[in-house]
Amino acid sequence: MSKLFTIIQVGLGPMGRLIVTLLLKRRNIDVKGVVDTNPQLIDEKLSKFCDFEDELGLVIESNLEVLLSKEKVDVVVIATSSSLEKVVPLIKQAVNSGSSVISICEELSYPYQMYPKISEELDVLAKSNNVTVVGTGINPGYLMDLLPIVITAPCQNVKSIKITRMMNSAKRREPFQRKIGTGLTSEEFHQKISQKEITGHVGLTQSIQMIVAALGFQYDEIIEFPPKEIITEKEFITSYGETVPKGYVCGLQSKAIAKKGEKEIIMLDFVAYAGDHEEYDSIEIIGNPPIQQKISGGVHGDVGTAAMVANLIPIVIKAKAGLLTMKDLPVPCYTENIWKNSI
Ligand SMILES: NC(=O)c1ccc[n+]([C@@H]2O[C@H](COP(=O)([O-])OP(=O)(O)OC[C@H]3O[C@@H](n4cnc5c(N)ncnc54)[C@H](OP(=O)(O)O)[C@@H]3O)[C@@H](O)[C@H]2O)c1
Structure with a gap:
């Protein structure tokens, strides 16, 4: 049985x-x-x-x-x-x-x-x-760490890795849309991020740490930049029924890098905002052979x-x-x- x-x-x-x-x-x-x-x-x-x-x-x-x-x-x-x-x-x-x-x-x-x-x-x-x-999870846990790690398997050498997630946050659950600042003014966004009332996306640093540990990369520092708000050019209604006027926050961009000297050896670019834009998850390996992988439409995070x-x-x-x-x-x-x- x-x-x-x-x-x-x-x-x-x-x-x-x-x-x-x-x-x-x-x-x-x-x-x-x-x-x-x-x-x-x-x-x-x-x-x-x-x-x-x-x-x-x-x-x-x-x-x-x-x-x-x-x-x-x-x-x-x-x-x-x-x-x-x-x-x-x-x-x-x-x-x-x-x-x-x-x-x-x-x-x-x-x-x-x-x-x-x-x-x-x-x-x-x-x-x-x-x-x-x-x-x-999907990210961290897969798209920006495990998947790029596995993609390097056929490489004779890897010089750097660039990973991008581009998603329409309007398709995600309400707490996700809220934690990336949807519906706030720019001022509120920065205030809430600095006071940790909203987290933005959590996990870019952890993803880089997992990649460098797996590949044995030597690095000087990992930098996660403060998230940048993205402003909507037109009013829209969220999936939970709130109106977001033109000029308000509709999402964010978060970046993190690992540096060796002046060289960026790993770059993570996480972009999530409400809008009818292209969605994808991409990984670019600079190495031999170079590898470019793109999941068109992206993987739905939830x-x-x-x-x-x-x-x-x-x-x-x-x-x-x-x-x-x-x-x-x-x-x-x-x-x-x-x-x-x-x-
Ligand atoms: N790794 C990834 O890729 C990934 C993807 C998606 C989500 N996440 C993370 O997963 C978490 C859950 O997401 P969500 O949107 O469902 O969050 P959520 O809306 O905050 O829901 C969490 C639930 O857990 C309850 N809870 C909190 N502490 C508890 C405890 N000690 N024992 C039992 N229940 C407890 C909460 O109750 P109260 O409301 O009373 O606090 C709430 O009902 C978030 O932190 C999110 O960032 C990670």
């Missing part, structure tokens, strides 16, 4: 809902419980918030530790925050109960430089419980992130124990047909 991977999902914002909806549809995955601390969600039926007939009648619980004391699972999926410090208590509860962790927390995608102590602690804890902890999580479940079960990053895992791919007893 085919054995299923068991999971608990923590965090049921727009991303968590997309993820759990996909997990419930997956034949090889058994969702054992869902957790969120938002008072408006606690004790409610999951089916009220998800676009899926939930035959299990799952009810949203408020405490992961309590749930784990009743239900042991293979993997705890965490979609609560971009901040590693906020996610650490949940990771520890999961690991201490013997579960692996997959989180879309951007800072977990490459945590060693920003949080060396926490990283060491999580690595030791994961190894002592023989489980794996990993941060994933859809892709949910799939990254679902597909990673069998991969993480196969992986070695410890705190890992996407570059350390067995080759990630579509895994709906992989069963627990076939690993």
Whole structure:
């Protein structure tokens, strides 16, 4: 008989809902419980918030530790925050109960430089419980780090890498549109970014750190520039019904580079704004052979992130124990047909 991977999902914002909806549809995955601390969600039926007939009648619980004391699972999926410090208590509860962790927390995608102590602690804890902890997602986690790393495989040498994401943010979930400043004035945008009321895009530095670690590149510094607002030339209505007048912010551009001397060896250019413009994800390798790869239309960030999580479940079960990053895992791919007893 085919054995299923068991999971608990923590965090049921727009991303968590997309993820759990996909997990419930997956034949090889058994969702054992869902957790969120938002008072408006606690004790409610999951089916009220998800676009899926939930035959299990799952009810949203408020405490992961309590749930784990009743239900042991293979993997705890965490979609609560971009901040590693906020996610650490949940990771520890999961690991201490013997579960692996997959989180879309951007800072977990490459945590060693920003949080060396926490990283060491999580690595030791994961190894002592023989489980794996990993941060994933579309970006960071795939398009601007893992994919460019893999694309260098047939290169005899690599001198520099330029990675660009160009997306129409109007197609993304509301919290994404808000965190990139949609609907603000320029002044509000800069104020909220500097006061950390909105984050902009999180993860460019982590993506560069993962690439330089994988390729063994020597560099002097990594610089992430302050995001620049993009102003709309015409009024539009957001997917959540707010009017953004002409002259207001409709998105942003964020750039990060790794430098060796005066040379930029890695360049990341992230552009997300509402508008009917070309969308793509591109990677340009300057080397031998030179490689240019362009995904026309781009990969939808929210859809892709949910799939990254679902597909990673069998991969993480196969992986070695410890705190890992996407570059350390067995080759990630579509895994709906992989069963627990076939690993
Ligand atoms: N790596 C990637 O590619 C990628 C892609 C997409 C999203 N993300 C990240 O994923 C995160 C989730 O996205 P989202 O848009 O769904 O965010 P969101 O709207 O902030 O939703 C997060 C949900 O988690 C709940 N929560 C917060 N702390 C919790 C805790 N300790 N225990 C249980 N529940 C908790 C929140 O409750 P409250 O509302 O009460 O706080 C909220 O319901 C964001 O940080 C986002 O930046 C990463």
